[in-house]
Amino acid sequence: MKFGIVFFPTVGGADGEATPTQYYDDGLHIAELADELGYFQVKLVEHYFFDYGGYSPDPTTFLAAVAARTSRLRIATGAVIPAFTHAVKLSGQLAMLDNISGGRLDVGFGRAFLPEEFAAFGIPLDESRARFEEGVEACVRLWTEDNLKWNGTFHQFGPVTMLPKPAQQPHPPVFVASTGNLDSCRTAGEQGRHLQLIASAATREKVQEALSIYRRARADAGHASGTERIDLTFPCFVDEDRAAAYLQGEYVERKMSEKMASAVSAWTTVKSDQYPGYDQMAAAAVRNGAAFDERVTENQVLAGTPDDVRGQLGEIAEWYGDDIAVGLSVHSGHLPRADVERGLRLFAERIAPAFAGGR
Structure with a gap:
């Protein structure tokens, strides 16, 4: 089991909240510490307009x-959105980033799900899956082929040869980001992609079903066993004092739920058959924000003393496999940097060594 860190801003610069400059500065210092402590990866999302993720419209810049x-730290998009960026532009950005990092890039691609984002880009929600699949394929082929002529449904170009090619050959690891949609997990497995799941957003049974479908689809498609990478994300709050860890976690998770409920509120009036059940997202976010203790008990949130969190991770390894990577969501912008860094040190020194692969 490996451990990385995840940055997901849920601030918008309101009174008392981190400004963008403060958020990025704190994030860079936290990333430097994570590199020093031996964490394996840092991941950042792509979102627009809302306090929910809106400080990260271009994760490649950060x-x-x-x-x-x-x-040493691997850098990961978690995830970039092909529907919002032409494949020629996106593949070039990511190839540059892979070279700048010396071949440390992991590329997570996602479909996006906020109606206002699609509206701003002039993209119909009902095209999200098709645009995602076409965009991912086009990026991979631009990385790996010369004189590519592309005749897609949404874009046509070429013949062109992308420069630079990625530092990693034939291309950086490609992940599909999902909240647990079973069709997305199945397709990712069939195509031999890796998988990013927000495990905190689903029950144990739903995560297990998603992983089972993904692993079975990979095997049935003939992809070698043990070559897949699975990243699961969990909020994490560690302190020597359990009450202090819970106080941090309750505050951050309540803020997260408030910001998410606002961002997804459009789903109460917007409908798309590609997003079944999304009309319930705002209510689910509010419930999650009010059920912190329950979510800790269900291992959807990691919180408590080092011993507490070590025990939670032991159960998670039993549930989902000990070959997974766990992304610790630690930088929302709502906690002082000193608190985040203290938690990362405690995790690295008192929790990670108990697991094979450690950090």
């Missing part, structure tokens, strides 16, 4: 700064 200030 990750380039992380790459310049670290030497």
Whole structure:
């Protein structure tokens, strides 16, 4: 089991909240510490307009700064959205980032799910899956082929040869980001992609079903066993004092739920058959924000003393496999940097060594 860190801003610069400059500065210092402590990866999302993720409209920009200030840490998009960026532009950005980082890039691609984002880019929600699949394939082929002529449904170009090619050959590891949609997991497995799951957003049974479908689809498609990479994300709050860890976690998770509920509120009036059940997202976010203790008990949130969190991770390894990577969501912008760094040190020194692969 390996451990990385995840940055997901849920601040918008309101009174008392971190400004963008403060958020990025804290994030860069946290990434430097993670590199020093031996964490294996830092991951950043792509979102627009809302306090929910809106400080990260271009994760490649921030990750380039992380790459310049670290030497071992893998940098990951979690995820970039092909529907919102032409494949020629996106593949070029990511190839540059892979070279700047010396071949440390993991590329997570996602479909996106906020109606206002699609509206701003002039993209119909009902095209999200098709645009995602076409965009991912086009990026991979631009990385690996010369004189590519592309005749897609949404874009046509070429013949062109992308420069630079990625540092990693034939291309950086490609992940599909999902909240647990079973069709997405099945397709990712069939195509031999890796998988990013927000495990905190689903029950144990749903995560297990998603992973089972993904692993079975990979095997049935003939992809070699043991070559897959699975990243699961969990919020994490560690302190020597359990009450202090819970106080941090309850505050951050409540803020997260408030910001998410606002961002997804459009789903109460917007409908798309590609997003079944999304009309319930705002209510689910509010419930999650009010059920912190329950979510800790269900291992959807990691919180408590080092002994507590070590025990939670032991159960997670039993549930999902000990070959997974765990992304610790630690930088929302709502906690002082000193608190985040203290938790990362405690985790690295008192928790990670108990697991094979450690950090």
